[in-house]
Amino acid sequence: xxxxxxxxALSAIVFSIGLYGLMTHKNGIRMLMCVELMLNSANINLVAxxxxxxxxxxxxxxxxxxxxxxxEAAIGFAILMSIYRMRDMxxxxxxxxxxx
Amino acid sequence: MAMENLAxxxxxxxxxxxxxxxFLGKKLPSGGAIIPIIAIAxxxxxxxxxxxxxLANPEHVVTQSVHWFAILNLGILIDPLAAxxxxxxxxxxxxxxxxxxxxxxxxxxxxxxxxxxxxxxAAMLGLILSDNILxxxxxxxxxxxxxxxxxxxxxxxxxxxxxxxxxxLTTRIGDVMFLAGIVLLFADIFAILEGKLPxxxxxxxxEEIFKFIPDLxxxxxxxxxxxxxxxxLVTLLFFGGAxxxxxxxxxxxxxxxxxxxxxxxxxxxxxxxxxTAGVYLVxxxxxxxxxxxxxxxxxxxxxxxxxxxxxxMGIVMNDLKRVLAFSTISQLGYMVLGLGLGAVIxxxxxxxSMFHLINHAFFKALLFLCAGSVIHAVGTHxxxxxxGVGKVMPITFAxxxxxxxxxxGFGIPGTxxxxxxxxxxxxxxxxxxxxxxxxxxWMPYLFAITAAFLxxxxxxxxxxxxxxxxxxxxxxxHESPSSMTIPLAILAVFAVIFGALTRGKFMAFIESNFExxxxxxxxxxxxxHLGPHGHEPLLILxxxxxxxxxxxxxxxxxxxxxxxxxxxxxxSENPVYKLLYNRxxxxxxxxxxFSVKIIYEGLALASFYSDKMLDWLVNGTSTFLIxxxxxxxxxxxxVIQDYAAAVVAGVGLLVILVKLIMEVF
Numbered sequence: 001x002x003x004x005x006x007x008x009a010l011s012a013i014v015f016s017i018g019l020y021g022l023m024t025h026k027n028g029i030r031m032l033m034c035v036e037l038m039l040n041s042a043n044i045n046l047v048a049x050x051x052x053x054x055x056x057x058x059x060x061x062x063x064x065x066x067x068x069x070x071x072e073a074a075i076g077f078a079i080l081m082s083i084y085r086m087r088d089m090x091x092x093x094x095x096x097x098x099x100x
Numbered sequence: 101m102a103m104e105n106l107a108x109x110x111x112x113x114x115x116x117x118x119x120x121x122x123f124l125g126k127k128l129p130s131g132g133a134i135i136p137i138i139a140i141a142x143x144x145x146x147x148x149x150x151x152x153x154x155l156a157n158p159e160h161v162v163t164q165s166v167h168w169f170a171i172l173n174l175g176i177l178i179d180p181l182a183a184x185x186x187x188x189x190x191x192x193x194x195x196x197x198x199x200x201x202x203x204x205x206x207x208x209x210x211x212x213x214x215x216x217x218x219x220x221x222a223a224m225l226g227l228i229l230s231d232n233i234l235x236x237x238x239x240x241x242x243x244x245x246x247x248x249x250x251x252x253x254x255x256x257x258x259x260x261x262x263x264x265x266x267x268x269l270t271t272r273i274g275d276v277m278f279l280a281g282i283v284l285l286f287a288d289i290f291a292i293l294e295g296k297l298p299x300x301x302x303x304x305x306x307e308e309i310f311k312f313i314p315d316l317x318x319x320x321x322x323x324x325x326x327x328x329x330x331x332x333l334v335t336l337l338f339f340g341g342a343x344x345x346x347x348x349x350x351x352x353x354x355x356x357x358x359x360x361x362x363x364x365x366x367x368x369x370x371x372x373x374x375x376t377a378g379v380y381l382v383x384x385x386x387x388x389x390x391x392x393x394x395x396x397x398x399x400x401x402x403x404x405x406x407x408x409x410x411x412x413m414g415i416v417m418n419d420l421k422r423v424l425a426f427s428t429i430s431q432l433g434y435m436v437l438g439l440g441l442g443a444v445i446x447x448x449x450x451x452x453s454m455f456h457l458i459n460h461a462f463f464k465a466l467l468f469l470c471a472g473s474v475i476h477a478v479g480t481h482x483x484x485x486x487x488g489v490g491k492v493m494p495i496t497f498a499x500x501x502x503x504x505x506x507x508x509g510f511g512i513p514g515t516x517x518x519x520x521x522x523x524x525x526x527x528x529x530x531x532x533x534x535x536x537x538x539x540x541x542w543m544p545y546l547f548a549i550t551a552a553f554l555x556x557x558x559x560x561x562x563x564x565x566x567x568x569x570x571x572x573x574x575x576x577x578h579e580s581p582s583s584m585t586i587p588l589a590i591l592a593v594f595a596v597i598f599g600a601l602t603r604g605k606f607m608a609f610i611e612s613n614f615e616x617x618x619x620x621x622x623x624x625x626x627x628x629h630l631g632p633h634g635h636e637p638l639l640i641l642x643x644x645x646x647x648x649x650x651x652x653x654x655x656x657x658x659x660x661x662x663x664x665x666x667x668x669x670x671x672s673e674n675p676v677y678k679l680l681y682n683r684x685x686x687x688x689x690x691x692x693x694f695s696v697k698i699i700y701e702g703l704a705l706a707s708f709y710s711d712k713m714l715d716w717l718v719n720g721t722s723t724f725l726i727x728x729x730x731x732x733x734x735x736x737x738x739v740i741q742d743y744a745a746a747v748v749a750g751v752g753l754l755v756i757l758v759k760l761i762m763e764v765f
Contacts, residue, residue, distance in 0.1 A: 019748065023741050031740070092740055099738035 007048035015041035028080045028090035039069045103149045104162045107176050113139035114222035122215035131210020133201045136218035144190035151183040158612040173302040177231030181613045185228045188458050192372045192465050193221045195587040200364040202583035220246035232304040243374050250365040251358045260360040267354035274344015281337030313391045317625045331392040346378030347429045349406045359421040363472030371428050371468050372461040379435045383450045391625040400440025404544035407433030411554035416680040419481045420471045423562050431460050438528040444538045446630040447614045451607035456524035463506035463595035470500035473580045483565040490567035495585045497567045499592040506595040508556035508648045513641045520599025526644050533640050556651025564659035
């Protein structure tokens, strides 16, 4: 059996990649994809602990989380689509009409 | 008896009439005048029957009281003093309301007029039958308010609006003194009781206050190096209130200007009733005044001075109503003088003064209503444009002459024959002579007798200038309607015979008010000696009549026969005439020097600095907040990466903190 630490390390790596992407990119779609990575790293953690502890709650929780992530992605992409139609770009730094 | 149980209705009915007239008056004929007339008529009947009951049995004093709050009550006290005032106020008010139906017939704001006069009547009646000083003060303020409203009845006229303000502010000085007197009195009683308030006793009832008089005299304070008894302070503060309300020098300045209101208002409020509230207050608390060292001297001197001072101005005024206004101030001075004479005659002073008050109410209301009748018919106040009005308005002429004879004081000394004004003013002047012989202070007597001469002169000047001779302008008058002339006739009957009918009985009736108190002991507390006084010399007895006749003759010679050329006297070069015509430059002194130069500029200076500080404070606060916001909002960059970084940094910090805490514990 693969030790728990490995799963945690994988989760941490995936989370870090996601965070790095979120911090460095201005493109809306890339940022959304990075957020998905971070979410899924949390899911890995949940499933890993669940199987390690022999408790199904964690896996059920992960399923909910995936469903939520899907909904969030759908809304996020829909917003980005309409921004693209209006502005012909999805660079979030340039969406600053409400800024001081 | 049933009537006594209805005593609370006396002020309540006019108050109800006020509300009804105010809201329903527009829908009723003649502005709803019928409601206050009926209400006051019922009040009048109740008052008269209670007075009749008291006359039959002076012990039968009406007292009713309900708990208000703490140690204060709302109560009714109808003793002889209150009873005569109630009867007079309801009766005169009733007649003037009836008269006003005719007088105000062309005015579009009749409901407001009748509502406000009803409110005034209610407040005045409440003032009279108060059994405690606080309730009296509340009503005192209410009459002040209705006076303000009614002086400013034609508020679209700038003169009326400013006269109303002047009246309100001037009387306010007195009111504040009155209130300070009540506060000081209560604080002293509290101190005497050492803070232990007895159960079930309402301390501010007059009867309760009178019990504390000996203790109050004993409390002394040093003011400006003089030992002053607290009772003297309290009574002087009360008298300050009376000075404001009753138009005594130096707070009399509002009364002549108050004539900007409708003439009926001048007759009701500024001649017959409200202005006598000050005199009534002193009469009501007379045992306190008698026991207070020095106060009655001040009262007597100020009253005598006011009587003369106002009379001198009365002889040069050309406005019909202003002559009467100065006459009112002068006559109020007599009443105040009469009270001050209590220093030598004790409780008799209240009888004398109240007698003059009641008589004055009749003949002065009559004078004003006659003047109103003339003004209503010819449309001008200015006597220089009148003349010969007597031919077109015979009833007004006859009634006004009767009132003038009463005011000037015609009668036969030593008997009960004479106009009512004579029978009440004459004793005041005679007692002023007693005062002079007892105390050696001749000023009140000399002022009073001189004022009597001037009174006769100015009132017959008014009569001759207005009613006799040839018309000096084209005014085309007519006699007033009967709703106006009937009240005139009734009042004229009273002005002529009331004094003669009631003379001896009246004074004894009022004096029985204080029978249960030992007046001699009180006078000793105040340092006065009340002794029997002998008869006055014949010359002194006849002097008031002599000066009255002299005034009449001189007025006849100057203003009717024109023996003396008026233009020599009435010219801007005559310094005496100028001084009098400009009313001793009081307006200039009060307004231009005192108000504008001292108070207004002082305030302007103060407000300049306070504005600076306030500006600095207010603007500083807003500038600070705007600048703080400007710098703080830079944190909200709007760049998602910044927020993400902040979240990560926060989480990192949290982890480190948790780790540290775990290791420490």
